[in-house]
Amino acid sequence: MIDLYLNLPVWVQSALKGLIAIGVLIPIAGACSMAERKISAWIQGRPGPNRAIVPWVAWIPFFGRFLQRLGVFHLMADGAKFVFKEDVVPGHVNKFYYYIAPLVALVPALCTVVVVPFGAYFDAATETLKPLILADVDIGLIAVFAIGSLGVYALILAGWASNSKYPFLGGVRASAQLISYELSMTLSVIPVFLWVNAPGGNGTMSLFDVVQAQSGPFLSWSGVWFVFYMPLCAFVFLIALFAETNRQPFDMPESEADLVGGFHTEYGEFKWSIFFVAEYAHMTIGSGVFVLLFLGGWNPLPWVPLEPLISGLPMWLGGLIAAGVFLGKTFFFIFLFMWVRWTLPRFRYDQVMKLGWQKLLPLAIGNVIFYALAIAVIELS
DSSP: OHHHHHTSOHHHHHHHHHHHHHHHHHHHHHHHHHHHHHHHHHHHTSOOSOOOOOTTTTTSTTHHHHHHHHTHHHHHHHHHHHHHSOOOOOTTSOHHHHHHHHHHHHHHHHHGGGGOOOOEEEETTTTEEEEOOSOOOTTHHHHHHHHHTTHHHHHHHHHHHTTSHHHHHHHHHHHHHHHHHHHHHHHHHHHHHHHHTSTTSOOOOOHHHHHHTTOOOTTOGGGSOHHHHOHHHHHHHHHHHHHHTTOTTSOTTTOHHHHTTGGGTTOOHHHHHHHHHHHHHHHHHHHHHHHHHHSOTTOSBTTBOSHHHHTTSOHHHHHHHHHHHHHHHHHHHHHHHHHHHTTSOOOOHHHHHHIIIIIIHHHHHHHHHHHHHHHHHHHHO
16 A cells, blocks of 8 residues: 555645644544533533434444433534525625635644644655655745735734624734734744754754654753743744734734624624634634644654654554554643633733733743853854
8 A cells, every 4th residue: 555655746745744634634623613512511510512412423432422412423423414504694694705704814824734744754765754745845834824814814804894893893903913922922933943053963944843842862952842841932833823823812803792792793604603613613723833842843842753663653543643643642732722711701902912022932032042142152052
């Protein structure tokens, strides 16, 4: 099977990998809605969704009941409802932009998958570790930032096309929030690449090389994950990631307390569900990028690189183990996003702006200066 795949043209291999990546990402994004309900129910001390059933499946001993309690049938019912529900469009909306806004929200989230490595495999022919990625480019993270930030245009389009004051205010808040936290997020990763590109480093901006810079042997600097000696970078990036993905306590564009539903107030049915699939897709990709930058990617533990563990295994098995480790860490941060949402209250809009400009941005700038000087001192000593 592997030999057949390797003999295919490069564009066919890329197309297959793209379909597989999207085929994994969309179900994960859909399952996040079920996970959010169950996690919120767990935090609030209630069962959560467990009433929907499917005939002949729910009554399978143990397995069917387990799926019912887990809420899988509820997810299936929700999906069917969104697909077959009557498509009601308010008469006062600008229909062209109203229809394309959900697609503009979803497409950037799917496009960022192209440059995010989700695992690695050991190539016995070259005796090197190679990434499981669609396009291994040197500017991978810049591409993620550039493409991912386009998603805010969907919120602006939805708010403007709805011709309603609450969605419009939600779109304005989304654009202001993006500008406020994009700067801090970008500055937080500069020390990581200063370290990777320092003399003796790999000299690239590839996310794969960032993971390899955290894959050293026992008790070596290169074996320590960046979160341990760049904790402030990780903290700033994580806070900015919450704001960039519009997750509570930074969900100002929605803010049900004062904007009804924000930018998606006038949306329903399938179009409404696309917005939330896009939000969960952005959250999944953002969690994966955090894992690659600060938690060693697919390396199981600090000072425990993946390459020696899979070098003697079949290529497909090594790739599966690497992807499993990476997804396990990513799922932990998806859980963290949901845990924070159902634990912390929503900030006020003025508090979000003050935190972004007066607290997080100066902290990110000072952090860059500190690590630039520290790396220079280490290199000169």
